[in-house]
Amino acid sequence: MAQRHPDPTDTPAVPVTGDALAGYLRARATEFLRALRLHRETGGQSGGAPARARAGAGGVVGGTEESVDAARALRRSARRISGSLHTFRPLLDPDWSEEMRPELAWLSGTLGLEHAYEARLERLLLALQRLSGAAVLPGRTAAPAAVGPGGGPDRPAATAERSALTVGAAKAGALLERQLTLARTRAHSTALQALGSSRFHAVADKVALLASEVPLAPAAPTTALHTLARAAEERLTDAVAALPLVTAGHPYNAEALVHGLSPEPSPHPQDGPWHQVRLLLRLHRYAHEVLHGTGTAAPVDLRLLTAGQALNRHRDASEAAAAAAQAARTPRITPATAYALGVLHADQRHEVEASRFTFQQAWQKHTANAP
């Protein structure tokens, strides 16, 4: 029993060599260039603050819907190239790889920020709407309900209290709208500047080279691809094993809102390990794509997909909760606004908890099904 970890990937059913990695990287680079061309053609760099009418389209540096899609495709390719450089580093020219990675990370980070603020605002406004049972979307005045939930007319006093709180939800919405739109506008400008910068042009040139030739390291062993993919999976498995999954699997464990009134404005430290798993799951998925392809015929583990989506929701809710808490620190807000933001914060923290539960369920099914 000297060999403790007999590695099944030493004898893959279908031999996969460095060619698979090169092919994958070339394809992603080509996608990147296509997205960049489309983005330029569709007026992506026309500038100006994002119009509200485009909200929800998910767009960076937007003009038309096509340019929004193009920007998303840019980020998508950049993430995959960057992730593959990380996982399969020993197979690639080290100098080139070390230089390329941080530039791609900068690019997808910069391009993603505007969309992130936009999605966060939308999530928070939808939650406010759900919580108050009234439209609090910007531009509309929240109309106080004429009749109580009980169905009957109310005492005048109750009606006065009611409109005060309805105003609270509307004011909270307006405050979040103001703050997140400002952040989004700034992110928009930053992204515009980035796309016009010499730094960006240098990345684009490197990706253009990558589309024709992938700088593989000399003499990498044939089996290394599988071994490295397996290592990425093990990093994921280890990180998941360190998560409090037993707690997460108990519905309504009330864990996510512990310290909900603790005054740390940044996302909860307890969220960190989950964010980390989210990134490792993504790397694992990209490595899987390298080995098995990205086409419709490629095998997809739906449970792993569900798990990944749960972690995306976890991240989004975590950041939305932090944004609500942050907004509550704005000077001179009314108590009604602050109350609404408190309810909203707790609501989003429960979304965090719900996402962990969903992840736990999906992961459990995934591992039960694993070979």
Next chain:
Amino acid sequence: MAQRHPDPTDTPAVPVTGDALAGYLRARATEFLRALRLHRETGGQSGGAPARARAGAGGVVGGTEESVDAARALRRSARRISGSLHTFRPLLDPDWSEEMRPELAWLSGTLGLEHAYEARLERLLLALQRLSGAAVLPGRTAAPAAVGPGGGPDRPAATAERSALTVGAAKAGALLERQLTLARTRAHSTALQALGSSRFHAVADKVALLASEVPLAPAAPTTALHTLARAAEERLTDAVAALPLVTAGHPYNAEALVHGLSPEPSPHPQDGPWHQVRLLLRLHRYAHEVLHGTGTAAPVDLRLLTAGQALNRHRDASEAAAAAAQAARTPRITPATAYALGVLHADQRHEVEASRFTFQQAWQKHTANAP
């Protein structure tokens, strides 16, 4: 198939007659009188505002712990007599029964209020403590944590924000303490007055008579006891069937916080059917006690017990959430206080949702096991 509901209780394994009801009522009446005597002996009517030191003991009109227990026993017996009069009404003298029921309801309601306010305050302070990770119990100043959740020292700005919010939780706790203690003191006075009133003495006299002789209706059929108990169970089953149990069985359905920002200060109307089931479940349990006895040998359905406890928690959390929302309407509170109350409200609404989930699970197991 003319007989659609073949009633198994028509041929009970052990024949139970009106005697069982009379015995049950006599026993409860005796308990009532014993509790009343104990309550008087232990200084229950010594008066004065409840001292904080007794908080958590659950007591009405308290002095010693014994008098608190005695008051609880009084309520317990009154509820059981009242419930049995309701369920088995056709077996009892109608005039006597009609006169007795509202008086017992008045008594247990009046005696229960002080305890309810006390328990509500304790629930809310514990929740605040859990949410803020700091002691916010009255009399203590909430100490701002010296070190951030991340473990490292913080920027001065973050520390300033932090103490602001810790103060928010502490202020929210102090506000709730003030409001609920006032309500409790009033309930205490009301209970004291009630226990000294001629109305109470009239009830006590009636219960004393009941302890020796139960006014049964003449010529009630032997099988009626089982039939009436079955009818109480059917009322429960029908009410449960009308609950949104499918939704409740999905963890994190986010149903309880819908309209969490709707401005109705009273408990959510969606809670009503659950409260109703809680009462029907209690009546069913009392009817079961009449038929099968109350001793340690009596069969107890643990799942039904769990279901009942879940509904108690549902009621408590619902009322605590309403108290937090009500406190947020206090004029001139700070935004930090209002924010903390908003988080607290949402937290308790999630307790409501969690209780429904627990009930759904217990009820499902109960019915799966039913004959």
